[in-house]
Amino acid sequence: MKKDLMGVIPVIPMPFDENEEIDGAALRRLIDFAVACRVGAICLPAYGSEFYKLSDQERLQVVQIAVDQAAGRLLVIAQCNHGSSRIALSVARKNIEAGADMISLAIPRQFALSEDDLLRYLTPIFNGVNVPCLMQDFNPGGPTIDVDFVVRVLSECPNLRYLKLEEPLSAPKVAAIQKATDNRVGVLEGWGGLYMMELIPAGICGLMPGLGMADLLNRVYFLYKEGKQATALNIFEKVLPHIVFSLQNLELYLYSEKRLLQARGVLSNARCRSASLTPDPWTNQYVTELNNRVLQAAESSSLPETTRRP
Numbered sequence: 375m376k377k378d379l380m381g382v383i384p385v386i387p388m389p390f391d392e393n394e395e396i397d398g399a400a401l402r403r404l405i406d407f408a409v410a411c412r413v414g415a416i417c418l419p420a421y422g423s424e425f426y427k428l429s430d431q432e433r434l435q436v437v438q439i440a441v442d443q444a445a446g447r448l449l450v451i452a453q454c455n456h457g458s459s460r461i462a463l464s465v466a467r468k469n470i471e472a473g474a475d476m477i478s479l480a481i482p483r484q485f486a487l488s489e490d491d492l493l494r495y496l497t498p499i500f501n502g503v504n505v506p507c508l509m510q511d512f513n514p515g516g517p518t519i520d521v522d523f524v525v526r527v528l529s530e531c532p533n534l535r536y537l538k539l540e541e542p543l544s545a546p547k548v549a550a551i552q553k554a555t556d557n558r559v560g561v562l563e564g565w566g567g568l569y570m571m572e573l574i575p576a577g578i579c580g581l582m583p584g585l586g587m588a589d590l591l592n593r594v595y596f597l598y599k600e601g602k603q604a605t606a607l608n609i610f611e612k613v614l615p616h617i618v619f620s621l622q623n624l625e626l627y628l629y630s631e632k633r634l635l636q637a638r639g640v641l642s643n644a645r646c647r648s649a650s651l652t653p654d655p656w657t658n659q660y661v662t663e664l665n666n667r668v669l670q671a672a673e674s675s676s677l678p679e680t681t682r683r684p
Contacts, residue, residue: 379536379560382567382592383415383451384408384585385422386440387631390645396432398439400641404585405443407640411589415449416440417478421512422584424628425455427647434468441473449475451508457482459495463502470505478508478538483516489523493530500531507531510538512564521550528555538582540564545576552577566617566627567591571610574598584627586634587613587668589677612671616664625651630661637665638672 386408389400408416418440419425419433428436437452444450452469454477456462466477479499481492500507509527511518518541528534537551537559548561560579563570567583574595583591590613597606620630629651632644653661 377414377449379415379449379562379580381580381595382411382413382588383417383562383580383582384411384413384588385420385582386416386418386436386585387628387635388419388423388428388436388647389632389641389643390647392645394645394647396428396436401436401439402443403640404635405440407635407638408585408588409444409447411585411592413448413588413592415451415475416444416585417451417453417582420453420455420478420510421480421624422628422631423453424647425453430465433465434472437469437474438472451476451478453478453480454499455480457484459498463499466499466503470503474505476506476508476535477503478510480510480512481519483511483513489519489526492519492523493526496527497530500527500534503533505533506535507533508536508538508562509534510540510564512538512540514540521547521554524551524559525554528559534559536560536562536579538562538564542569544569545572548573548576548578566621568614568617568621570595571598571607583617584631584634586631586638587616587672590668590671590675593675593677609671609675613668616668619660619664623651625649626653626657629653630664633661634665634668637662637669 386404389397391397419428419436425433440450452474454462454466454469456465524537539561551559551561563573563578563581567581570581590609594606594610620627628646629644632641635641636644
């Protein structure tokens, strides 16, 4: 991989046409928007891409489209989630053949498994590929991996490079992981960027939110790293209500993310593949109000002209 991950690495949402088929042309526009946001990498198909609604063939298809459209302008991280270690490895290898720069894998959390079982699941996947690997732990309300487990995985899988955490009050864990791995495993914050401001001082190397406000959050991250915390917080507090509201429900998040990209002139519709949430009129109105706040923040935050205006 040509460079380390730093700053915002947005998850690319999946655009659908009126028949709920993947809209390849719209997906290419999303990749171009990510480039315009000046981020260094993108990730798909993840939870924010509705990966769980895509067929195996579609998951490979969207990675290929992303690699082709990115054309070396940014890194492509291919999410290879599957409950079977053997199948996840097969998917990972196919994505690497398609040109993905890194693979990402969410720890299977459908049912409770011991750390030994999880290590037995992860090891053949990470050791079966020749690119850097990212491990994600998304388990709302349930147990998450601890520092010792990260060290165990790293000892067995030297190409583990990044960990994505999506849990509250994790600053001590972030700092402990950095110390225990001698900074060999970079920590990325997920969950829409909600916890980024408390975790930047703890040592995260970046965050993995949605694409809709990737440029804004990228600016927040680097302003904070440059010691301009007050300016960073001033931008962050303008977009925080949108993040908090949308994360009440994953399907609401998907809808809100696509509505925001629609408001920014990048998507033509906010369609999600069924099963999906049907928003009520009050939700629709509030999403519009929140989107307007994000647009105002984009206008006043010295962002590239290519991303500020629809």
